[in-house]
Amino acid sequence: MRKAIAVLFLGFIGYYLLSTFLLVPFGVVRVLEGVGLKYLQDGLQQTGAANLVTSIVVNYRGFDTLGEVTVLFLAATGMGALLYSKRPTERARQNASVIVKTGARILFPLIIILGAYVFIHGHLTPGGGFQGGAIIASGFLLMFMSYRTYHVNHVILSRVESSAGSVFVIIGLLGLAYGSSFLANILPLGTANTLFSAGVIPLIYVAVGFKVGAELTALLDTMLQTVK
Amino acid sequence: MIYYVAAISLILIGIYAVLVKKNMIKIVLGLTLIDSGVNILLVSLGYVKDKTAPIFSNPTLTAGDMVDPVPQALVLTAIVIGVAVTALALSIVIRIYDHHKTLNINKIRELKW
């Protein structure tokens, strides 16, 4: 009965969704008016970043990204509050095999370097602070899985996280003081497609990379502490 | 066109899981399926045929050669928020399991009134 009602409801929703979206032609030029064309035409001159998605995320919609980072921080804080227990359960898992342990020890620095590369080059190539932070967190996850005694210092993690968030806000306030608005570009743009270009965009993305990496590592460690 | 069909079927399967399933982890999985479906739908709305990614990696590229970058920036934000929300939901699931020793929403009497 319940399933029948659900299927009926889904048929209703699916019919209207499909009949709406089949009217929208796929793959035609739809950026001729509105904000997309403006970003495409003026983005390289105004921000100096070769990757337009980065320049939208960090520069044009930078305030939005600040809110996003705040949501991540609130989620990590809420998880810590929910999963807090007075006596942490001792991890009774076995150590991984020698092959996994040796491989993890060799791979860990390479994964960290890859994550740093991804967020430092966020304004030139695909990638950025969020992707690089996720890659760094997965490197730490490999170490958590391989070594039973491996643990991270939560004090250092929260210091890194809060100072990276402060750097983001301070760069924004400097833009307000010396430029035109919050998060305005106050540094020289440089030539496009070189590492030192695009003004404050690489600085903000490096801060976001550190913040996301520390946050996701703390999140994984909080969840791993609840299992035996 | 096939991207629309795939995205809408993901959304529908996800809504089915949320409506019908009793297990709480299955319900959270259904929410992530809806998330993926909406992301595919948004990115495919910004796609333009025979155009390249919005990155000026080559000096010969001009603004007319690129797909719409605005949905991509939007979806980039949505994915990161999605994993944070999923992690928070799963920690609530862990707390409910600690309290009631079950994941079946029919057996958790306090949810009914």
Next chain:
Amino acid sequence: MDILLIILTVILIAGALNTVRSKDLVAAVISGSVVSLIASIYFYLLQAPDVALTEAAIGVGLSTIIFMITIRRTGRMEE
């Protein structure tokens, strides 16, 4: 190209259906990560490399691990 797209879509929908249908939660979570992987390939084909990289790192990696830890803590089978 179209053949590849149709195969990918069939795998995507089959993975999503298996996510909902399977009684074993570990199998369901792995099917969900297959759905995320195919979504990442979709984003690459739709000329969105930034989004593809994000989905591959976060949707396929971290999200699956968080589900796995929860299943390890609670129960593997769906009652």
